[in-house]
Amino acid sequence: MEVVRHPTEIRMIPSHPRRARRRLPTLPSPLHPETETPNLSAVSRPHRHRRRESGDEQQRVHAAKARGPVVQTNPISSSSRSRSPSPSRGRDSRAPPSTALQPRAQARLRWVLLPRHRGAPGSRRPALTDMASYEPKNILITGAAGFIASHVANRLVRNYPHYKIVVLDKIDYCSNLKNLNPSWPSPNFKFVKGDIASADLVNYLLITESIDTIMHFAAQTHVDNSFGNSFEFTKNNIYGTHVLLEACKVTGQIRRFIHVSTDEVYGETDEDAVVGNHEASQLLPTNPYSATKAGAEMLVMAYGRSYGLPVITTRGNNVYGPNQFPEKLIPKFILLAMRGLSLPIHGDGSNVRSYLYCEDVAEAFEVVLHKGEVGHVYNIGTVKERRVIDVAKDICKLFGLDTEKAISFVENRPFNDQRYFLDDQKLKRLGWAERTPWEEGLKKTIEWYTTNPDYWGDITGALLPHPRMLMTPGIERHNWTEEIKTLASSPVEPSAIAPAATVTESKTDTPQKPMYKFLIYGRTGWIGGLLGKICDKQGIPYEYGKGRLEERSQLLNDIRNVKPTHVFNAAGVTGRPNVDWCETHKQDTIRTNVVGTLNLADVCREQGLLMINYATGCIFEYDAKHPEGSGIGFKEEDTPNFTGSFYSKTKAMVEELLKDYDNVCTLRVRMPISSDLSNPRNFITKIARYDKVVNIPNSMTVLDELLPISIEMAKRDCRGIWNFTNPGVVSHNEILEMYKKYINPEFKWTNFTLEEQAKVIVAPRSNNKMDALKLKAEFPELLSIKDSLIKYVFEPNRKTGKAPRPRLRPQERSSVPSTRRTGQDLGGLPPPPRPAFKSPPEPESLPPLDLLFSSTSRQGTVIARPRFPLSARAPSCATHRPAPAPPALCSVLPPPLHFPDLGHRFSPEN
Numbered sequence: 001m002e003v004v005r006h007p008t009e010i011r012m013i014p015s016h017p018r019r020a021r022r023r024l025p026t027l028p029s030p031l032h033p034e035t036e037t038p039n040l041s042a043v044s045r046p047h048r049h050r051r052r053e054s055g056d057e058q059q060r061v062h063a064a065k066a067r068g069p070v071v072q073t074n075p076i077s078s079s080s081r082s083r084s085p086s087p088s089r090g091r092d093s094r095a096p097p098s099t100a101l102q103p104r105a106q107a108r109l110r111w112v113l114l115p116r117h118r119g120a121p122g123s124r125r126p127a128l129t130d131m132a133s134y135e136p137k138n139i140l141i142t143g144a145a146g147f148i149a150s151h152v153a154n155r156l157v158r159n160y161p162h163y164k165i166v167v168l169d170k171i172d173y174c175s176n177l178k179n180l181n182p183s184w185p186s187p188n189f190k191f192v193k194g195d196i197a198s199a200d201l202v203n204y205l206l207i208t209e210s211i212d213t214i215m216h217f218a219a220q221t222h223v224d225n226s227f228g229n230s231f232e233f234t235k236n237n238i239y240g241t242h243v244l245l246e247a248c249k250v251t252g253q254i255r256r257f258i259h260v261s262t263d264e265v266y267g268e269t270d271e272d273a274v275v276g277n278h279e280a281s282q283l284l285p286t287n288p289y290s291a292t293k294a295g296a297e298m299l300v301m302a303y304g305r306s307y308g309l310p311v312i313t314t315r316g317n318n319v320y321g322p323n324q325f326p327e328k329l330i331p332k333f334i335l336l337a338m339r340g341l342s343l344p345i346h347g348d349g350s351n352v353r354s355y356l357y358c359e360d361v362a363e364a365f366e367v368v369l370h371k372g373e374v375g376h377v378y379n380i381g382t383v384k385e386r387r388v389i390d391v392a393k394d395i396c397k398l399f400g401l402d403t404e405k406a407i408s409f410v411e412n413r414p415f416n417d418q419r420y421f422l423d424d425q426k427l428k429r430l431g432w433a434e435r436t437p438w439e440e441g442l443k444k445t446i447e448w449y450t451t452n453p454d455y456w457g458d459i460t461g462a463l464l465p466h467p468r469m470l471m472t473p474g475i476e477r478h479n480w481t482e483e484i485k486t487l488a489s490s491p492v493e494p495s496a497i498a499p500a501a502t503v504t505e506s507k508t509d510t511p512q513k514p515m516y517k518f519l520i521y522g523r524t525g526w527i528g529g530l531l532g533k534i535c536d537k538q539g540i541p542y543e544y545g546k547g548r549l550e551e552r553s554q555l556l557n558d559i560r561n562v563k564p565t566h567v568f569n570a571a572g573v574t575g576r577p578n579v580d581w582c583e584t585h586k587q588d589t590i591r592t593n594v595v596g597t598l599n600l601a602d603v604c605r606e607q608g609l610l611m612i613n614y615a616t617g618c619i620f621e622y623d624a625k626h627p628e629g630s631g632i633g634f635k636e637e638d639t640p641n642f643t644g645s646f647y648s649k650t651k652a653m654v655e656e657l658l659k660d661y662d663n664v665c666t667l668r669v670r671m672p673i674s675s676d677l678s679n680p681r682n683f684i685t686k687i688a689r690y691d692k693v694v695n696i697p698n699s700m701t702v703l704d705e706l707l708p709i710s711i712e713m714a715k716r717d718c719r720g721i722w723n724f725t726n727p728g729v730v731s732h733n734e735i736l737e738m739y740k741k742y743i744n745p746e747f748k749w750t751n752f753t754l755e756e757q758a759k760v761i762v763a764p765r766s767n768n769k770m771d772a773l774k775l776k777a778e779f780p781e782l783l784s785i786k787d788s789l790i791k792y793v794f795e796p797n798r799k800t801g802k803a804p805r806p807r808l809r810p811q812e813r814s815s816v817p818s819t820r821r822t823g824q825d826l827g828g829l830p831p832p833p834r835p836a837f838k839s840p841p842e843p844e845s846l847p848p849l850d851l852l853f854s855s856t857s858r859q860g861t862v863i864a865r866p867r868f869p870l871s872a873r874a875p876s877c878a879t880h881r882p883a884p885a886p887p888a889l890c891s892v893l894p895p896p897l898h899f900p901d902l903g904h905r906f907s908p909e910n
């Protein structure tokens, strides 16, 4: 008798660059020649070269011998485990099954299989030899409101009225009760809403429903999600499976446990492999999802071996067809094509997948259920492979779309297996065959989605290039209780099932839980205020942060209270009236802009939250490599070269440190502009009001266009550094020319040089061109700065006829000293007709400081003489003390001046 070591360990080989791995030599397989359960134990090999059954039997025998003698470890899977090692057994078990059991194993089998709760010893046990005609009675299907399982459940309910089909589903974000529509009226169908991880519920169901067969589909299945929240995968896929297995052990009545796994457990197939992964191939999962599926398989195998649970495992290729939640490639691309949106290909689209139509797969499960051999693994596969790009092209073709225009290429997944190639012969030998040709299946699928466009409700989040639906709040997208009650012919009464069952009364009329909730810092700032308005408009729930950025406990409180999906940081000190203030308030600047920002990033990371950080592009200035007028812009990866002002210096430092926070999306804003021409922070408003302006081309940010994009970036889970400006540059004079053309034909201005400007400002300011290609690639519709200015700012504000004199807000009027303007440069600011965004109201007590002290531009691009002596500057935002004001202003500066949230203002300096 030989002994085989119990597979206890998956050897995880550190990730290797894909190409490099492919070149490694093939190594012997560590497969146990007697079973189809993979040996995951001792042999350490390069990841890519777990053998794909090289056919070198000598190596296989050698590897088997090296592991030592074999022990009959699974009393149930007699067919595979009672045979002695046979080098002639190739890639799967073809020899007839043996029924011989070891005495000890027989005893164990009896212990497990006899119905200890009700049946007497000697009651009928599953006939171990008549595998080809297994007859279940009461089947529990887990995850049956999901895609594949619902097709299986509907098929079994329809084809086998004498089976009782009990389905258990927690109704996750990707499930839908409508998937079970065909089954609801059937008397042999029962739905239970609940979680497989609830041991009480599962035990109760197994016993009260006299379950003899389990088909276990319930799982977190979306690979993209698993890169974001893999603990959910461990909980659902491993722990959930474990609970089920334990319930099988405890209740002791299960005659079949069909465990649904995936081709992904084999890991990536070599590009040049001509033979597919056979059921005995080594498991080498590469992503967190497939790792949890492999982990679950190990538990299933262990319960088969340790307790004789009659297990069968399936490993399937990709499935497509009606009812699939559109986070998966095919339904997502169909729905995007229906909406005229671009189809985002991860990477270059060369990844290959093998697609099976859902009905064919349901039939495969029907075959496995009735004919599958206990202890065996079955691939459910097709050798017809398709590159992702070709799938996209086929969809485009059927929609009559131009592929060049309809397809876009986006960042790849952190790891994206190139190919999963299965050997599909074993299941075929049981009589199953794929029936639906790709063209037919795809047409049927498109037909279904176009007929049911609203089947899934709000699926905006799923249609993103890298959806992370699991990370959205309240994973349930819908409260299904009422539907359950209506749909079920014999709904499970709450009282009739274990307390853990969750068929509960509907507590709310709201059908849909929101998918996003934003926590925004910078309530009183310009950008913070605008963000709130965009959220209002888009119906996105949000709250403003109450805590100060530098107070960790306050931030944690905010997060606990708000439970956000994303955090937006539009807070920071910019100095009053301008960044010169930072030169003399270095610690205050550091406290908020450095300590506070880092603190928030750190808290968000700890809480698993993405932080969208409105940063600045004023950390660059034209240099020899990026000269003015050359068209060469600073890229995201360029090192800041402008530290002339303390403000910019600290911003550059923070940006550098934030690079190590993978939960942060840094948006480099520059010279923000909005359609609200009455807002004194608006770059246009400022330069139109200055006495003299410099004239330098710069990259700028049109907030009306770009702030909604930043929200979209949050939804798309964009991370890292982004130049957040419109493409191209525009100079001051060009903007003022537009101003003259659209707003006030009589408008005039005076230029002066940088040198002249330097005399009236404290710290130098930056001028630069940012390279916006990265942003443009993600948002191809992004307009160039000049087009954006026309579309979002000047056209909506266009004035015909003679423009009126500028209308200042009452505060502004009363606070403007008579000597402050020459007249011509204040002239012509009409109230904007209908700006897309209005600036948030300034706090009542806050005078319009930009007007009071309007002398300098923070970009260093415009300048006028100070309107007051510098000693009369605005109160310090850090001290909250009113600065002495000139007598003329006393009436409009209510004592004491209070700046409730100045520390959290977004910098208009950017």
Ligand SMILES: O=c1ccn([C@@H]2O[C@H](COP(=O)(O)OP(=O)(O)O[C@H]3O[C@H](CO)[C@@H](O)[C@H](O)[C@H]3O)[C@@H](O)[C@H]2O)c(=O)[nH]1
Residues within 6 Å of the ligand: 221, 222, 223, 224, 261, 262, 263, 264, 316, 317, 318, 319, 327, 328, 329, 330, 332, 344, 345, 346, 347, 349, 351, 352, 353, 388, 413, 416, 420, 464, 465, 466
């Ligand atoms: O917008 C998208 C979505 C997907 N893809 C690519 O399309 C392929 C298929 O992706 P997806 O539809 O998410 O499926 P897989 O990642 O192949 O995983 C599916 O197929 C597996 C079987 O191989 C199952 O185990 C998984 O549960 C199931 O999600 C992958 O290469 C993706 O990178 C894109 O290029 N763009």
